Every structure is written in C-alpha cells, then in structure tokens.
Amino acid sequence: MKTIILLGSTGSIGVQTLDVIRAHPEQFRLHALTCGRNIELAAQQIREFKPEFVCVQRKEDEEKLKTMIPGSVKTGYGREGLLEAVEQAEGDTIVNALMGSVGLEPTLRGMKAKKDVALANKETLVTAGHIVTRAAKENNVKLIPIDSEHSAIYQCLEGNSEKEVERLILTASGGSFRDKTRAELEGVTVEDALNHPNWSMGAKITIDSATMMNKGLEVIEARWLFDMPYEMIDVILHKESMIHSMVEYIDGSVLAHLGMPDMKVPIQYALSLPDRLAMPDKKRLNLWEIGTLHFSKPDFERFRCLKIAYEAGRIGGTAPTVLNAANEEAVDAFLNGKIQFLQIETIIEQALESHSVIQNPDLDTIFEVDRMTRRFVQTDMK
Numbered sequence: 418m419k420t421i422i423l424l425g426s427t428g429s430i431g432v433q434t435l436d437v438i439r440a441h442p443e444q445f446r447l448h449a450l451t452c453g454r455n456i457e458l459a460a461q462q463i464r465e466f467k468p469e470f471v472c473v474q475r476k477e478d479e480e481k482l483k484t485m486i487p488g489s490v491k492t493g494y495g496r497e498g499l500l501e502a503v504e505q506a507e508g509d510t511i512v513n514a515l516m517g518s519v520g521l522e523p524t525l526r527g528m529k530a531k532k533d534v535a536l537a538n539k540e541t542l543v544t545a546g547h548i549v550t551r552a553a554k555e556n557n558v559k560l561i562p563i564d565s566e567h568s569a570i571y572q573c574l575e576g577n578s579e580k581e582v583e584r585l586i587l588t589a590s591g592g593s594f595r596d597k598t599r600a601e602l603e604g605v606t607v608e609d610a611l612n613h614p615n616w617s618m619g620a621k622i623t624i625d626s627a628t629m630m631n632k633g634l635e636v637i638e639a640r641w642l643f644d645m646p647y648e649m650i651d652v653i654l655h656k657e658s659m660i661h662s663m664v665e666y667i668d669g670s671v672l673a674h675l676g677m678p679d680m681k682v683p684i685q686y687a688l689s690l691p692d693r694l695a696m697p698d699k700k701r702l703n704l705w706e707i708g709t710l711h712f713s714k715p716d717f718e719r720f721r722c723l724k725i726a727y728e729a730g731r732i733g734g735t736a737p738t739v740l741n742a743a744n745e746e747a748v749d750a751f752l753n754g755k756i757q758f759l760q761i762e763t764i765i766e767q768a769l770e771s772h773s774v775i776q777n778p779d780l781d782t783i784f785e786v787d788r789m790t791r792r793f794v795q796t797d798m799k
C-alpha cells in the first residue's frame with residue numbers, strides 16, 4: 418500500500434489522480450490533500466477519501482472548510498500549510514499537481530523529507546531544474562514524470578543505455594489554433610483558446626498549448642529530467658496526440674509510446690511503476706480505425722513561444738525563471754481579458770530582454786527573480 422500526498426487535488430490532474438486512487442484502493446491510500454480556492458469540491462473529496470491532513474490557499478477558506486468536514490481532520494493554509502502537507506511523517510509519494518512556480522518549494526521540502534515526487538507541475542523544473550534534480554539526487558528520492566510526453570520518454574528509455582540515445586522527440590498537438598496562420602491569431606478569444614482539440618486540461622496549460630509555450634516548457638522539463646542537452650531535444654507536430662513522444666537511438670531505431678490521450682495513464686504509471694496496473698474501462702487505441710497519423714515540422718516564426726523557450730533554455734541561469742514567471746503572468750492577464758493572445762509572447766520577450774541573467778542561481782535568487790519578473794510584467798501592463 419502506497420500512501421499519497423496530493424497537491425492540487427481540485428484541478429484537472431488532481432481529480433484524475435483521485436480517480437486512479439479510487440480505482441485501486443488496495444494499492445493506494447490518500448494521506449493528505451491540498452487545494453486552492455475550490456473548497457466545495459475539496460470537502461467532497463475529503464468526505465470520500467478521508468485524508469488526515471488538508472490545506473487550502475487562504476485562511477478564511479480554512480475556517481469555512483472546517484465547518485464542512487469531520488473535526489478529526491487536521492487543516493492548514495497557504496505556504497506553511499503546503500509545507501506541512503509535504504512534511505507529514507506518513508506519505509510515501511507526493512503528487513505535485515499544482516499550477517505554476519508555487520509548486521517549487523513544496524517539491525524541494527518534500528524531497529528533503531525523503532518522499533518520492535510524481536511531478537505534473539512542469540513549472541517547477543523550468544524555473545529551477547538544476548536545484549530540483551540536485552535535491553532528488555542528494556536526498557536519494559525518485560522524481561517521476563507525470564507529463565504525458567515525459568512519461569512516454571521515461572518508458573522508452575527503460576532498459577536502454579542513455580549513452581546510446583541520439584535524440585528525444587517530443588510530440589506537440591499544436592493546440593487550439595494549430596490550423597490558423599499567424600495573421601489569423603489576431604483577436605482570437607479566450608473561449609477559442611480554451612478549446613483544446615485533444616485534451617481536457619486546466620485553463621493555464623490549455624493556453625500554453627495554444628501558444629505552444631507548453632512545448633517550450635516541456636523541452637526545458639526534458640532537459641532536466643533526462644539530463645540531455647537542447648541539441649538532443651526535438652519537437653514534432655502530431656495533431657492526433659496518439660504518439661506521446663519518442664526516443665531515437667544511435668542505430669536509428671525509434672521507440673515510441675502510443676495510446677489514447679488520457680492523463681490517467683501516465684498518472685497511474687507514475688504511482689505504480691515499475692508495475693503496470695489494469696485500466697479496464699479505458700478506450701483502447703485502434704490504429705486500424707484511425708488509419709492515418711500526421712506529422713510536420715513546427716515553424717518557429719508561427720509558434721514564436723517555442724523559439725523563445727529554446728533560447729531561454731540555452732541561455733540558462735535565471736533566463737528560464739523569467740520565461741516562466743512572465744508567461745504565468747501574461748497567461749493570467751489573457752485569461753482575465755486584459756491583453757490579446759499575441760501579446761503573451763511580446764510580454765515574455767520584453768521581460769527576457771530587460772533581465773540580466775544570473776548563472777547558476779541559488780534558490781533565493783530564483784524566488785527574487787520570479788517576484789521581480791511578475792512585478793515587471795504587471796507594471797508593464799498597466
């Protein structure tokens with residue numbers, strides 16, 4: 418029986434993680450959960466899964482939540498509450514399904530508390546990949562990818578020597594606007610952008626997918642998870658999202674991971690590996706029904722965020738921290754109707770241009786650069 422600490426239980430990945438736990442009560446038990454502001458859903462989850470510790474984002478919500486759940490459940494709120502959740506004595510594995518760089522500190526504290534981390538929260542690796550991967554090694558804990566592309570690559574690497582890898586190939590759907598020209602992106606709406614063709618996900622990642630910053634963040638995520646240089650990480654457009662990613666070896670063999678787009682599969686694998694558990698109700702991939710899969714090379718001028726992310730990744734140091742923080746702020750502004758879709762990339766470029774990169778930053782520097790970048794973007798948008 419594995420005990421789970423789930424950060425971000427009310428989000429898209431969080432809810433699907435609970436689906437996996439529900440389906441395998443003999444394998445997994447929920448020890449703690451955290452949510453942001455959706456305390457109604459959290460209260461339902463608490464009544465069903467009976468965790469011993471729960472945390473919400475705001476103090477006023479903690480008080481409200483206490484009136485909705487059994488008095489025996491311990492509660493917390495905010496940053497301290499998140500850290501208390503990951504430092505619980507019980508809990509083998511943390512599932513980090515938080516959105517944004519708020520997930521960084523809980524990941525590091527959880528590793529220090531000797532917990533394995535199953536990571537959906539890619540922003541953590543983008544903003545401080547060198548610190549997170551070092552913490553995993555120093556504390557001798559596992560850092561397991563949940564992101565579908567990285568789960569695919571992880572599986573395609575299994576049983577093979579990393580020295581024989583020629584390149585990693587991340588597949589990209591192209592997002593909600595994959596068939597639009599750059600000119601057609603002028604004036605697209607939030608509603609259109611949130612309409613992802615293949616995946617039902619949280620709002621922020623769905624916008625990232627539409628700008629293709631999601632793939633840029635994933636390139637940086639892959640660089641840290643698999644310790645590969647950017648020259649060995651490629652992106653290919655594949656609109657069906659059925660090949661989840663590939664690894665090409667030095668003999669020309671390409672290993673791919675295929676399946677229907679469904680995040681429960683990589684979530685379950687991250688919790689059960691090296692074993693695989695059954696998923697009886699899952700819609701199976703029938704290639705004879707699908708017939709044709711499509712592939713093309715991404716145009717870096719059309720998908721400028723992908724180019725910007727590669728550049729920031731290659732510069733290194735605090736550049737990816739700025740990229741991530743500026744993107745989080747810009748996407749939030751777009752979702753709230755404050756800016757146009759194409760301004761997202763412009764804002765990120767401006768933030769990067771005005772920043773003097775610090776190489777090999779420590780954690781305090783990362784936090785400071787994250788804060789300063791958010792302030793820069795917010796001031797710039799006024």
Ligand SMILES: NC(=O)C1=CN([C@@H]2O[C@H](COP(=O)(O)OP(=O)(O)OC[C@H]3O[C@@H](n4cnc5c(N)ncnc54)[C@H](OP(=O)(O)O)[C@@H]3O)[C@@H](O)[C@H]2O)C=CC1
Pocket residue numbers: 424425426427428429430431451452453454455456473474514515516517519537538539540563564565616617618619620621622680
């Ligand atoms: N959704 C997907 O299919 C995939 C997601 N990912 C990655 O997984 C992560 C989560 O994505 P997704 O589930 O879509 O996101 P959602 O926005 O759906 O969920 C985010 C979760 O984090 C909580 N949260 C947000 N901000 C805070 C905060 N400041 N303090 C505490 N809790 C907070 C939310 O709480 P509440 O809602 O209660 O406010 C919610 O539970 C992201 O990094 C994303 O890139 C990766 C691959 C696929």
Ligand SMILES: CC(=O)[C@@H](O)[C@H](O)COP(=O)(O)O
Pocket residue numbers: 564565566588589590591592616622625626627631632680
């Ligand atoms: C499900 C998942 O892992 C997402 O990150 C997904 O990959 C988004 O799709 P695209 O970024 O390829 O549109």
Ligand SMILES: [Mn+2]
Pocket residue numbers: 564565566635
């Ligand atoms: Mn992904």
